[in-house]
Amino acid sequence: MKKLGFLNKVVFFLNTVFAVLLLLSYVLPYVFPKQFPLISVLSLTVPVFIIVNAVFMLYWLIQLKRQFMLSLIILIIGYKYVGAMYRISGESESREEGVRLMTYNVRIFNAYGWLEGNIPEKITELVEREDPDVLCVQEFYHKQEDAFNKNYPHQFIKYTTLNNRTGQAIFSKYPIVERGSLEFPKTGNNALYADIVKGKDTIRIYNLHLESLHIVPSKEHISVENPEVLYKRMGKAFALQHRQVEIFDEHRQKCRHKMIVAGDFNNTPYSYVYRQIKGDMKDSFIEMGSGFGRSYDFDYFPMRIDFILTDPEMEVMAHKNYSERLSDHYPVMATIRLGQAAPEEKEK
Template sequence: MKKLSFINKIIYFINAVFAILLLLSFLLPFTPPKTFSVLSVLSLGVAFLILCNALFFLYWLIKLKKQFILSLVVLFIGYVFFGSLYKFSSSKHIEDPNNFRVMNYNVRLFNLYNWISGDSIENNIVDFIKTESPEILSIQEYHPHENVDLSFFKYKFEKLSGKKTKYGQAIFSQHPIINSGSIEFPDTGNNAIFSDIVKGEDTIRIYNIHLESMRIDANVESLKKEDSERLFNRVGATFKMQQFQTELFLMHKKQCNYKMIICGDFNNTAFSYVYRKIKGNLNDAFKEAGNGFGRTYEFKFFPVRIDFILTDKAFAVNGFKAYNEHYSDHYPIMTTLSLQKD
């Protein structure tokens, strides 16, 4: 430190703060939000903290200063425990005659209130889904829009709430649905639904989860105007609700003996407590076959992945794609699966 200039000492101090915050964030998947709700807010910024530490590492490396070791060690610890934020490998795609595709998409009420400027956004969403032709479609923030026709799916289950505007979750399928239901979350319009789908000789349980929203504006300028203490308290309270909702879901899931696929908008990242609990020993389709950041939510300056498709070990993950179609504040994701032979 003595050999550093005054400016570099300040930079290294900031580097140390970001490194400590990133280290703390590695504890979050193991820390119930009900215990440390304020600390859990850090999970939203893990991607940002990783990118910042990567930049600090490059800065010191270019200057040939040993201070690069700090961020290098922290990033290495994160990689060992959680894997890479960015997947450098190319997307995996394996052809299999038993392949079928599952899509997850938060459609934001099919742009009912014109959040996105442009004509017929709802029709663009339908055309996109029809073109990509998933066999199973899981939708959050679904609304029975008068211009939306998804009748090219043979079967569906939807669970709606709301007085004036009906909204909720829906599952569409090209294969017969023999049983469906909802896991009600108290004091919210969010919930989890499920459908048991018969594909060939197998019955597959599809879950569609929509955990409590943080109601954070994706516009960074709007966030700057909001009182930081109030924001932290609100997000902390939301994370407590997400933990309770996750506990309700896991109790329901425990009673299911079918092969399982879990889709949903968790409103939280892969570094969160709720993600770790829901994932359990399941496969994350993005980690198995995706590439890049796997961004699923529109947030300025850095990528956010809060929508997931998880599968149990009975399925081979033969492909994954995160799309860039901007018809909602979320981006659709789709995985290609096949049932592995016993």
């Protein structure tokens, strides 16, 4: 520090602050949102801390100063967190056969005119062009029930108990042999499940839509909103998500099939919610994604809150993020090799 000028001493002080914040944020996935909802809000800032520390590291490297080691060590300690945010290379398409699953929060097909143009038609065209085998839709709208009839003979649409016009849906090219809905209390959100049959495999698909943080995706909007009100509202949403994940986790424990969990978690890979849902499952983005994997339109901030998680015995062969702005979310698709049938299925 003695060899540093005054400006660099100030920069290193700030570097130290952000390095400590990033280090502390590594424990956030283990903090119970129900007990500490406001602390859980900090999970949204982890990508910022990662980027800032990377910038500090480059700043010192350019000057050939050993201070770059501080941020480097912190980033290495949390290498899994960095990998959950950005992947250097991956595969967006697969030449091998597998189940192509897309998850997409369509924001009720632009029913209230947030975007210009014929959005429902464009969403339908995108799905037809990409042609997933299974499509999980969040914020489905009752006036669009015929949108995907052309390619999906097997469908499960369930509107929420608080609103019989919006809900979730699962569309499949494969037969659905069992289906159901997990109703979340005190909210308009829910989760669907459908058991699909492909060849000798029976796979359970979960389509989750967890409690929304109710953030308007605009820096301008957030800058004028009362920070205390915003903070408390988000903390309450995280607490509700915690309860919803408990309901989901209890339900999936009874499932005897391999499963794929997809949907809008309304939370980041650095949260307790994500850690509990993922468990030992594979995250398709971490397996085969590239870039930031942005799935939510928050100006230029790369938020990833939409996920496709697979059974650990399945193989993720490709992962694709889209840039078409037809909702406040972007669709996400993965190509998945199901693997061998479970023992109880072979015996049949």
